[in-house]
Amino acid sequence: MSAPILEARNITKRFGGLTANEDISLALHAPVGHVVSVIGPNGAGKSTFFKMLSGFIKPSSGQILLHGQDITGMSPHRIARLGLVRTFxxxxxxxxxxxxxxxxxxxxxxxxxxxxxxxxxxxxxxxxxxxxxxxxxxxxxxxxxxxxxxxxxxxxxxxxxxxxxxxxxxxxxPQVLLLDEPYAGLNPEETNRAVAITRKVAASGVSILLVEHDMKAVMAISDRIHVLYFGKKIAEGTPAEIRENPKVIEAYLGTEDEELGL
Ligand SMILES: Nc1ncnc2c1ncn2[C@@H]1O[C@H](COP(=O)(O)OP(=O)(O)OP(=O)(O)O)[C@@H](O)[C@H]1O
Ligand SMILES: [Mg+2]
Structure with a gap:
């Protein structure tokens, strides 16, 4: 496989006594047209992870590489200039x-x-x-x-x-676009349209990293999915693999997303 566009190595983030992200490693290999998603129940640490990738907060430890360049701790503005952008x-x-x-x-x-x-x-x-x-x-x-x-x-x-x-x-x-819950609050028709457009944007040459609770949309759009649970990465795979993964099913049991297609 080619070198990853974006790589998080052993990222940990502590807020006082709370560990929001614990030793997360993720490599974004996204050929043109690919969409990679990060999912997990509420409070799993997804937004914290995205904020670190885009420079809005600094990791307690670990490293973030964009095209092999260490961008850990850089300002959002500098990171955006290097090609990684979080949506407004x-x-x-x-x-x-x-x-x-x-x-x-x-x-x-x-x-x-x-x-x-x-x-x-x-x-x-x-x-x-x-x-x-x-x-x-x-x-x-x-x-x-x-x-x-x-x-x-x-x-x-x-x-x-x-x-x-x-x-x-x-x-x-940007070469990499981070979308945090882009379909939240949209009706099914609006979601379908936004999903189709997201795919078109990816095909235009932008790697997309997506956090989303709408499982139907996630399963339809993602080439690869990473799953966070209580700050840790518990699974990685294709939508079909993730849907069958016992650890993922267990993590989602009893949550609002349980019936949403997992
Ligand atoms: N600035 C902060 N200070 C203290 N705790 C924080 C801060 N930001 C997030 N947290 C805590 O870190 C944990 C992870 O939060 P985060 O927002 O990353 O979760 P999430 O997976 O994006 O959740 P959701 O699906 O609800 O958006 C939560 O327990 C949250 O309360
Ligand atoms: Mg969030």
Whole structure:
């Protein structure tokens, strides 16, 4: 197998006396088009793990490698520049800005010209603007949001706001995109649509790492699944293997997700 794009080595995170992640190792081998999921009951440590991968919190111990480069403890901004991005949550949506303006705003992160060059409208800045405008339109198209490009966010339904969050994540052209519960709160129709679009995004050349409670969606979309339970990784495999795994079945017994297709 080729070298992993993203690798967590023996990651541990303690919050005082609580060990939210204990010695987790995970390698993301994601050829183009692949989606890898991390699942586990409430409080298993999934979001904590994602926050460490994307630089929002620092591990107590262990190492994170992106394309073989050690990114442990780097700022989210630096990690994003190296190609790993966590999606924006609803809190970063501005009601009065249009969908297109949101993607353009997220694009500013990716601009090549300095602020001064932008202020004085120098050639590189103008070139940037044209390039970024095209790129934003391309992203809206990929996310099937082009029809609402000029619509203000406050008029968009929840399902489309989620897709907009993903579109903003794509604006910095990541190689790895982390999605934490992208389908939570969506109705079945919105979920199906979002799942199909997620797959399209993966096929466009982005490796996707997903945390999700909707087991039907997870089973349908994932090429590989990692399972966390009380901060530890208890299983890894294909959806078919995970569904049959006795440790996983036991972990989910008595939880809300029990009947959801495991
Ligand atoms: N900043 C923090 N300070 C203290 N404890 C925390 C902090 N963040 C998370 N925890 C604890 O760490 C454990 C794992 O939390 P985490 O949010 O990673 O779980 P999760 O798997 O994402 O859960 P959910 O499915 O409910 O989103 C929980 O017991 C949680 O209370
Ligand atoms: Mg969580």
């Amino acid at each position: 949550q609803e809190t970063t949506i501005f009601p009065d800005l249009t969908a297109m303006e949101h993607v353009s705003l997220a694009h500013q992160l990716h601009r090549e010209a300095s602020d001064l060059e932008v202020i004085f409208g120098m050639p590189r800045a103008r070139g940037d603007e044209i390039r970024l405008g095209e790129s934003a339109r391309e992203i809206l198209e990929l996310m099937e949001l082009h029809a609402v490009g000029d619509t203000e966010a406050r008029h968009l339904p929840q399902g489309l706001l989620r897709l907009l969050g993903m579109a903003m994540g794509l604006a910095s052209r």
